[in-house]
Amino acid sequence: MIDIAGVIKRYGSTAALDRFSARIERGEVFGLVGPNGAGKTTLIKVLATLTNPDGGRVTIAGHDVVTDAPRVRALVGYVPDVPGVYQDMRVEEFLDFFADAFHLRGPRRRAAVERALERAGLGPRRADFVEQLSLGLKQRLVLAKSLLHEPEVALLDEPGTGLDPLARIALRDLLKSLARDGVTVVISSHILSDLEDICDRVALIGAGTNVRDAEGQSVLVVRGERETTQSYEIEVLGDAEAAAGAVDRFSGARSLSRQGQRLLVTLAGGPEQAAALLRHLVGGGVLVTRFDPRGPDLEQRFKRAFGGEAT
Amino acid sequence: MNPMIRKELRQRMRERRAWILPSLYLIVLGSVVTLAYFTMLSASRAWWGNEPQGADVGTTLFVSVAYTQLAVLLIIAPVFSAGAITIEKEQRTLAALLTSLLSTREIWWGKFVAALLFQIFLLISAVPVLALAFAFGGVGWRELGIATLTTLVVAASLSAVGLISSAYFRRTIHATAVTYAVVIILTAVTGIAAFWLSGDHRERIPIPLHLNRIFTMSEGLFGRQQNLIRWGISLAAFLALGLASAVAAIAVMRRGGEQI
Secondary structure, X not given: OEEEEEEEEEEOOEEEEEEEEEEEOOOOEEEEEOOOOOOHHHHHHHHXXXXXXXXXXXXXXXXXXXXXXXXXXXXXXXXXXOOOOOOOOEHHHHHHHHHHHOOOOHHHHHHHHHHHHHHHOOHHHOOOEHHHOOHHHHHHXXXXXXXXXXXXXXXXXXXXXXXXXXXXXXXXXXXXXXXXXXXXXXXXXXXXXXXXXXXXXXXXXXXXXXXOOOOOOOEEEOHHHHHHEEEEEEEEEOOHHHHHHHHHHOOOEEEEEEXXXXXXXXXXXXXXXXXXXXXHHHHOOOEEEEEEEEOOOHHHHHHHHHOOOOO | OOHXXXXXXXXXXXXXXXXXXXXXXXXXXXXXXXXXHHHHHHHHHHHHOOOOOHHHHHHHHHHHHHHHHHHHHXXXXXXXXXXXXXXXXXXXXXXXXXXXXXXXXXXXXXXXXXXXXXXXXXXXXXXXXXXXXXXXXXXXXXXXXXXXXXXXXXXXXXXXXXXXXXXXXXXXXXXXXXXXXXXXXXXXXXXXHHHHHHOOOOOOOOHHHHHOHHHXXXXXXXXXXXXXXXXXXXXXXXXXXXXXXXXXXXXXXXXXXXXX
């Protein structure tokens, strides 16, 4: 669906993108993660046809973002990091203007506006001026606006920035529903837990280029891994080394690391495996004081790949 | 209808200046007409000892209003055009426009028409004031046509200049300052340059003078056949300036994503 091949973008002598490559499949939710200034926003702007690359090639559904920009725009919905809105327009007018700008006419336009109002949960506030909306609602309005023309690709640049937890949850649910509808989503975010929750794969980007993690991977499979493996944090009393040995002997254990009395274990399989391991440890005389499932360790992998840099 | 025009007009008419500007505009024109009328009346009584002819009064009022309109509209034109695109950058909506299916030409055209329509609205609102001159006589449709066409062409041209500034700069204040600088150059500097260049050959019209709006209006209003040709050349020069600004603005807007 999206093919990014060695894309280069320079601002003066600074390379914002330096031969970054990725391939994103149709219907995939693809995350971009990297420190500030890594080139995430520039890459999304290239995909949105807002800026032309200086080298490499980017295509969306086979259309080149430089030479076939109007076709690409028809396929893409773009949500910038700061929601740009016309404060002095009413919510419905705002959506109607952009529906018109996407060449939707007559009943199609009215239907698109109604759909967008419903999607953003702004139906009851259609007559309000945009300036009366909270930041979270403005973000939802901009997202709904970018989906008016039913794009095949949604590009979201830091969509969770500045949102309160409830607004972030609502945004995450909206993105999940998009993914269920088969929309390809490309999202950059500082909030790794959000990416973990909704992305199928996440690309590591640093200094405008692909960054590899400790296992040598530049694109991490998040969802696939989450479905087949699960990490657990175990705390024990007494001989932690003996406990680590017991875990090591457990056949379902994929990986094991130990920090003092804490063990971090990755198990292949579902909760039955976790129950079996707990039974195995207790049966072996290990004093278990805590046994907690952990989310996929994107944060750990991010720290390892970027040397502990914060996003 | 271009969606940009609809949006711009809707937003513009919601602004406070939508009623403040026409009110101020009519107050200025009304004051000028009153001042011109009483000045003419007292001058006529003082110098010739009699009341002025109706046609003379009509001509004086018309010329006063025509030049005042030209001057005031050119003060107002940059207010609308120079901020038209920078405001989209400042409120972070330019990206949404550039990633929609609107072409940069459509966006430019929407901004241009909206800026010009408001000036046309001001021109129309001044019709009753101009009608006063018609009531006195001495002025015909020809003069009205020349004055209106000159004002429109110059306003359109300077609106286009405002839009290129607006496309180029990120901040409204910078775009507005540069547009006013261009207005000043086209008025004062061309006049001075023309005077300087003409030297001893007063019958020859130096090229810079063709981009002087006062010269353009004067050639049209007070001309013989030869002056009308100069008026035409002057209008063509303003149209060329506007067209060049439009082409440049659209080219800059195509790279507008770099500024977001």
